[in-house]
Amino acid sequence: MKKSSTMICAPLMAETIEKMVIQMHQAKAQGADVVEIRLDCVLDFQPRNDLETILRNKPLPVIFVFRPKQDGGLYVGDQQARVEALHLAAELGADYVECDLMVASKLVEENKINRNGHRKIIVSSYVNGVTPSEEELSQIVASMQSTGADIVKLVINAADITELPRIFHLLSCCQVPLIAYSSGERGLISQILSPKYGGFLVYGSIEGDSVPGIPTLVNLREAYKVHCINEETKVFGLVSKPVGHSKGPLLHNPVFRHSNFNGVYVPMLVDDLLKFFNVYPSPDFVGFSVGIPYKEAVIGFCDEVHPLAQSIAAANTIIRRPSDGELIGYNTDCEAAITAIEDALLKEHISINGKTSLSPPLNGKMFVLVGAGGAGRALAFGARSRGAHVVVFDIDYDRAKSLACAVNGEVRRFEDLDKFQPKKGAILANATPIGMHPSTDRIPVSDASLGDYQLVFDSVYNPKKTRLLKEAEVAGAIVVSGVEMFLRQAVGQFNLFTDGQQAPVEFMREIIWEKF
Structure with a gap:
C-alpha cells in the first residue's frame, strides 16, 4: 500500500524547558516525527539559554513557535522581542521556525540571508470567528505564499463539520507544502484525513497531555495508521452527536488493515443532517455508520432504503452506491x-x-x-x-x-x-x-x-x-452486553462497507475484548 509522506507532529506546551525536553523524548517514543515547541508557554523564558538547551537535547526535529495572544497563544510582551527570539532560533539551527503573517516577510528575508541550507520557515495564519469562504481562504494562503515561506499553515475554528471540505480543497490544490486544519472537536477529521489530501503534517498529542480536537499520537499511529492513508483511501464515518464515546474507530480501522482494504473510519460530530448531506456528497466519503440521535431522521436523506430498515423506520448504516452515488440505508442493529x-x-x-x-x-x-x-x-x-x-x-x-x-x-x-x-x-x-x-x-x-x-x-x-x-x-x-450487539452489527456493516467482503469475525471479537 502506498505510504503517506505526511509527518506526525506533537505540540508541546510545558511551562519549563526541563519538561519540554522530557516531553520531546516521550513524543518520539509514542511515534512523533517532529515536535512543535510552544515558547509562549514557557515561564521566565530565556531565549539563548533555553533554545540552546532544547536544540542540544532534541531527539527529533523541532518547530519553534512563539504564538501571540491574538493567535490563540500566551505571549503578551513586546513584539520585537518575540521576533528576535524566533530569528535567534533560526540562527541556532532550528529545523523549523513558525511565524505569523504580520512579521513573516522580515523573518523570511533574514533567514534567506543567513540560511544554512536546511532550516524552514513556516508562515501561519489563525482565523478567528466565522470560517471564511473557500475563495477567501485561498486568498489568505496566497498571501502567506507571497512572503516566500517554505511552508504555509492555516488554522480555522470550524463551528460545523460542513466547513471542513474547504480545508480539504486547499490541501489538495496548494502549490507549496501546507498545514491546514480546524481546531476543536468538530475539526477532528481535518487532522486524521490530512494525509489523504496531501497535508504537510498532522498533529497528535502525547498521552496524558491531551489537546481538544487533536487525536493522540498513539491513536494516529495505531488506530488510524495515518501513514497508510493516501489519496485512494476510502473514508467511512460515524455520523452522531456526541461521538466521543464511540469505539468504532478502534474496531473498524484494524479490521480494514487486517483485510487489506484501503479504508479509514472516522468520528464525525454532526449538528445538522441537512447541511451535512448537502456538503458531503464527495465520492471520497463512501459510507457512514449512524448513531444517536439520527437513526430515524437519516431515513429521509437516503435515496433508497433496504426493506428491513424501511419497516423499522431507522437506519444505522448508509452506503454510497458506486455506480450513481446514491445513498442506500440499511439496519444491521x-x-x-x-x-x-x-x-x-x-x-x-x-x-x-x-x-x-x-x-x-x-x-x-x-x-x-x-x-x-x-x-x-x-x-x-x-x-x-x-x-x-x-x-x-x-x-x-x-x-x-x-x-x-x-x-x-x-x-x-x-x-x-x-x-x-x-x-x-x-x-x-x-x-x-x-x-x-x-x-x-x-x-x-x-x-x-x-x-x-x-x-x-x-x-x-x-x-x-x-x-x-x-x-x-x-x-x-x-x-x-451491548458489546455483543456492537460486534454483530459491525460485522454487518463491514460486509456492506466492503461490498460483500466477509468480515473476520473472530479477529473482530479479539479486538473488542482486548481494546474495549
Missing part, C-alpha cells in the same frame, strides 16, 4: 441485538436441559423495551418478528405509543417502569443512553425490579459491563 439475545437464551436452555429447544427462544415472551429511538425500534421489530409481545416505555410517551402500535404491542408511561410487573420469563432491553460513559452510575429501572426478568440486555457498550448488567446479574438474570 436489528439482527445483531436479537440474535445476541436469542443465543444467550439458547445457551441457558442447553445448560439446564442438556438439549436445544425446538421453539424460537423469544416466541411468546414479554419483551419490555426501554427507549423508542432508533435502537429501540430495531429491537422492537426484531422481537416482534420472533413472536414476542413488546411493551414500550419511553420518556416521550407519544413516540413510545407510535412504536407500540407499529409492532402490535402495548405502551406504558416511563414513570410506571419501576413498579411494572412483567410476566414470568420476560426480557428487559435498555435502548437508551442511560448508563453510558461518563454517567456510568445511572440505571433505567429500579434495582428491586431486576429480579422479575429472565434476561436483561443493555445496548450501551461503553462501559462493557454497565451498572444495569451488574445489578441484573446479582438479581439472577441472564445478562447480554
